[in-house]
Amino acid sequence: MNYTGIPQNKHILHSSISNKTLRDWQGLSCNITPNNLMYPIFIVDEPDSIQVIPSMPGIYRFGLNKLKDHLAPLVSKGLQSVLLFGVTNSVPKDENGTHASTQYNPVIQALPMLKMWFPNLTIACDVCLCAYTSHGHCGVLQADGTINNPSSIERIAQVGLSYAKAGAHVLAPSDMMDGRIGAIKQILREHGLANKVAVLSYTAKFASNLYGPFRDASKSAPAFGDRKCYQLPYESTGLALRAAARDVEEGADMLMVKPVLIYMDIVKELKNRYPEYPMFVYQVSGEYAMIHHAAKAGAIDLRLLLTEVLASLRRSGADVIITYFAPQILEWIHGKSKL
Numbered sequence: 205m206n207y208t209g210i211p212q213n214k215h216i217l218h219s220s221i222s223n224k225t226l227r228d229w230q231g232l233s234c235n236i237t238p239n240n241l242m243y244p245i246f247i248v249d250e251p252d253s254i255q256v257i258p259s260m261p262g263i264y265r266f267g268l269n270k271l272k273d274h275l276a277p278l279v280s281k282g283l284q285s286v287l288l289f290g291v292t293n294s295v296p297k298d299e300n301g302t303h304a305s306t307q308y309n310p311v312i313q314a315l316p317m318l319k320m321w322f323p324n325l326t327i328a329c330d331v332c333l334c335a336y337t338s339h340g341h342c343g344v345l346q347a348d349g350t351i352n353n354p355s356s357i358e359r360i361a362q363v364g365l366s367y368a369k370a371g372a373h374v375l376a377p378s379d380m381m382d383g384r385i386g387a388i389k390q391i392l393r394e395h396g397l398a399n400k401v402a403v404l405s406y407t408a409k410f411a412s413n414l415y416g417p418f419r420d421a422s423k424s425a426p427a428f429g430d431r432k433c434y435q436l437p438y439e440s441t442g443l444a445l446r447a448a449a450r451d452v453e454e455g456a457d458m459l460m461v462k463p464v465l466i467y468m469d470i471v472k473e474l475k476n477r478y479p480e481y482p483m484f485v486y487q488v489s490g491e492y493a494m495i496h497h498a499a500k501a502g503a504i505d506l507r508l509l510l511t512e513v514l515a516s517l518r519r520s521g522a523d524v525i526i527t528y529f530a531p532q533i534l535e536w537i538h539g540k541s542k543l
């Protein structure tokens with residue numbers, strides 16, 4: 205025995221983790237509740253169909269008449285929020301994405317129904333043109349094929365307004381045009397909706413190789429070129445920070461990093477810089493596919509790995525995780541008090 209006062213026991217860590225409650229106390233800020241989840245949904249313009257998406261096993265495109273049955277069990281398990289994407293098969297596409305803001309847009313049709321069926325569900329709408337433009341780009345183009353930024357943000361603001369008028373609680377512009385947050389905030393103010401509708405900015409949306417399955421799901425692949433002139437280069441922390449400063453300045457209510465698993469340094473940095481803002485992260489289609497296929501091949505255990513991934517996202521600073529795994533996670537939360 206040594207009673208000299210030298211704190212020999214100070215670095216014994218096992219005492220903090222020797223039972224489950226003790227371990228839980230070490231990570232309470234990483235807990236996952238239904239409030240930490242947002243579920244992306246594809247709504248297709250064929251009211252009675254449920255369409256398989258081959259590149260995203262387990263995820264479907266739902267027609268308007270199939271949405272209620274899909275969502276009701278999830279809402280009863282605690283689902284708090286959804287992120288809506290429209291997918292069009294028969295709606296004519298044009299240069300300006302005209303039907304992104306008309307009744308042809310399946311999201312605009314679905315909003316009043318969803319609000320009636322699920323009055324406590326918070327509904328966010330992805331605001332973009334790419335599913336409605338003939339060229340498949342996220343903005344309006346000039347004759348030489350480059351982005352016309354002023355026309356693009358005018359259209360994006362109009363699309364946002366039409367979702368807001370149809371009942372959206374949150375507008376999430378994913379187009380990555382300069383000035384879109386300010387343009388949306390301005391049009392909401394002009395129509396008396398600024399105090400009712402929040403703006404979740406896809407702040408740091410990187411030009412990633414992880415979006416492939418989504419483009420298949422939403423039929424929004426660009427007809428030519430790529431999105432590198434408006435999405436962020438993945439090497440650039442500097443542009444991600446400038447994008448966040450810009451969006452905060454323009455009045456964004458919530459921030460997002462997308463994709464997430466290979467961008468967690470950015471999540472941490474943005475959360476440290478903007479602790480006042482809820483931090484959203486989007487676990488995108490390619491991340492979903494990688495985890496799904498690894499589990500299917502028997503390389504990893506889906507539940508164990510996903511639990512670890514979710515905890516690590518929370519640890520890095522994420523408040524809300526947008527994930528295609530939401531139904532699965534809710535099922536686990538529902539079956540057990542803690543994930």
Ligand SMILES: NCC(=O)CCC(=O)O
Nearest residue numbers: 378414415418488489490
């Ligand atoms: N605005 C949404 C995307 O661009 C892609 C999301 C995904 O890959 O899941």
Ligand SMILES: [Zn+2]
Nearest residue numbers: 332333334342
């Ligand atoms: Zn887009």
Ligand SMILES: [Zn+2]
Nearest residue numbers: 332334378379
């Ligand atoms: Zn997008």
